[in-house]
Amino acid sequence: MNRTSRTSILCPNCRRLVSADEARCPHCGERRPGSRLKNNFLTRHLAESDRLVRTIIIANVAMFCLSLFLNSRMPGLSMNPFHVLSPENRSLLLLGATGTIPIDRFGRLWTLISAVYLHGGLLHIAFNMLALSQLAPVVIREFGGYRAFSIYTLGGVAGYWISYRAGVTFTIGASGAVCAMIGALLYYGLSRGGLYGQALFKQIGAWAVGILLFGFMVPGINNWAHGGGVLAGAALGFFLGYRERRKEGRLHRILGHGCAGLTLVILSYAAASGIYDRLQIGG
Numbered sequence: 001m002n003r004t005s006r007t008s009i010l011c012p013n014c015r016r017l018v019s020a021d022e023a024r025c026p027h028c029g030e031r032r033p034g035s036r037l038k039n040n041f042l043t044r045h046l047a048e049s050d051r052l053v054r055t056i057i058i059a060n061v062a063m064f065c066l067s068l069f070l071n072s073r074m075p076g077l078s079m080n081p082f083h084v085l086s087p088e089n090r091s092l093l094l095l096g097a098t099g100t101i102p103i104d105r106f107g108r109l110w111t112l113i114s115a116v117y118l119h120g121g122l123l124h125i126a127f128n129m130l131a132l133s134q135l136a137p138v139v140i141r142e143f144g145g146y147r148a149f150s151i152y153t154l155g156g157v158a159g160y161w162i163s164y165r166a167g168v169t170f171t172i173g174a175s176g177a178v179c180a181m182i183g184a185l186l187y188y189g190l191s192r193g194g195l196y197g198q199a200l201f202k203q204i205g206a207w208a209v210g211i212l213l214f215g216f217m218v219p220g221i222n223n224w225a226h227g228g229g230v231l232a233g234a235a236l237g238f239f240l241g242y243r244e245r246r247k248e249g250r251l252h253r254i255l256g257h258g259c260a261g262l263t264l265v266i267l268s269y270a271a272a273s274g275i276y277d278r279l280q281i282g283g
Helices: 002-007 041-047 049-069 089-095 100-106 111-117 122-143 145-165 175-192 194-217 223-240 250-282
Strands: 008-010 017-019
Touching: 041 145, 041 250, 049 089, 049 111, 049 122, 049 145, 049 250, 089 250, 100 111, 111 145, 111 250, 122 145, 122 175, 122 194, 145 175, 145 223, 145 250, 175 194, 175 223, 194 223
Parallel strands: none
Antiparallel strands: 008 017
16 A cells, blocks of 8 residues: 555646556556656646645735735724735835836836735735636636646736836736636637537626726726736637647646746745845844
């Protein structure tokens, strides 16, 4: 029993139990499924739906808590629900908020990724994480974990790049990346067709309309990032493909690993430099 547990693994492609020394997965044909390059920390977090969603949420919550910790004073309660437990703009700037100020004035192009993991208040992060927890499992089911995380990351970057080009000075939040997932699912539903595709397209379309209306009704919403995220997500869904048309291959895994590795490096740098700068300011 113990020997089997040491030599059996989950295939990184089809997630079925195989021997670690198999030359090919007998279920899907994946070459060398036991390779360390295909079974590592990033692979485990990208290939499993629940773990991937949980990891993204934990990263967002951790950065939110750190942004509150870096405030010059303890955040208090506010009569405005959007300002409850709000980080200061200085804390958000230190941790990687994006826009024309961070990019043009400080040369922080990397904030196009870090800003996806920052939020301006308790209600802000709660809404985005709730939307993520509803949409991400569907994207992972239809596209696979590697493509799903690539859509989340690259769609968020594209949304913020468009908002930067539109002149948005200072912005944060995961909503652009979440909108990229909406865009990918809209493309999927339209492309797949049939009863399921049409039903999914209508359901996700309702999400898109709701976010659009919310963005125009509530001041301070970055509609450029939302719209850019939807368009980028649809384009990524088209170019990357979905499982029914094309299984996740080597290039998808490379792209997913690249997005995950770059995100990890940027968030680690943002957290370390933010703490250091805050200590310098405080000193």
